[in-house]
Amino acid sequence: MKVWFKYLAFFGIGLLVFLTLLSVAKNPELIIEGEWNELAWEYEKVDKKDSVHNEYEGISNYVKETIGQDLVIHKAEKWQFLPNGILLLKGEDYTKEVNWCMKGRGNILEIKYDDNSVEHYNLTELSDDKLILNFDTDTHTRGIARLTFEKIN
């Protein structure tokens, strides 16, 4: 077998693996499009020096109020991702339009607000019916928070 054929076969196999993987996978930008309902706000990791020793996990509303009070998203209960990069945050008598995009390998969700402030969330899990976001909290309480959503539309 000639050397050039071996090389061609090697790169061809690489390309084939890549194309096969892409054909069976769905772009995360398409999976996230639609309406998502907030299920829970949880603490996943808490700073050990935190002076308040509460059982955070499972106390969704408490966690949301504590760590989300400086975040625009805390008023929202439903998140609607539109294909044109618009995210509608819907709450009780409340709707806010912000911009969203994905970074990295589709593992980072970036949310941009009107005042040019930007928030980044780790897309820990994204399936057709479940979305889990993680983010670092550095105001009032330090730790890593987790938001869980279910798809409703």
Place this chain on the structure above:
Amino acid sequence: MLRKYSNSRSLSDNIKLGTLTAFTAGMVNIGSLLLFFSFSSNVTGHYAILAAEIVKGNFYQIAVVFSWIFLFFFGSFTSNLMVIHFNKKNTYFAHALPLILEILCLLTVGIYGQYFYKETLVETELLLALMLFAMGLQNGLTASISNFTVKTTHLTGTTTDLGILFSMFTKAEYRNNPALVDKAKLLLSIAISYVAGAVIAGFTYMFLGFKMFYVVSGILVVIIFYDLSKIRIKKYLKYKRAANFTIENVKGYIKIEKEEKEESIAS
């Protein structure tokens, strides 16, 4: 920096090439992290991510990370292919060509990012792919022409070698070995330069954004033109020396002939 090959390179050649390319690699790596939330010059992390995504069964992410690793590999492959195939025809050209390709890749990232980037995931992944290919080109070139002494896009090997060397220096016989001391100097200058590039990229990212890639391309242009200017100066000096030598010869020849004629007349 680029003219010499393998063992004919001096410590100074390797330090100059190593520090400048490590500085650009540090800038590109932090630039990609801040702009796209992914590293572009160290592939070890991508192997770990690939394994994690395989475990999770995320086919899209597996495809993306696999293509990034493959492009880094392909960059190194292309670089060395150019070096070994064009080296005998024109060493300088063979060594400059991968850097020219790298500049084109990074300029594409800079121009596209500044004027056309809509922040879609596909764009982000393609720009990262170009940066990984560019870093593969650079690492392949520096490693290839320096006989695997200079590797500038990641510091795992450098830090390991520095650890080994520093432990060796506890013994006088190694401490007094100039080759080992030179190697430590080279590795240390690469590590410091990489960190300096990364820190400067971190500080200037807010003001420069995608323009950061123009700065990186500028540094790479300096590497290319530094050697080109050296070649021209060397050629000029050689020409001048040759010209002087001929005139001297002619003068000497005329003088000798004149003396001989005078002597023959006198006799």
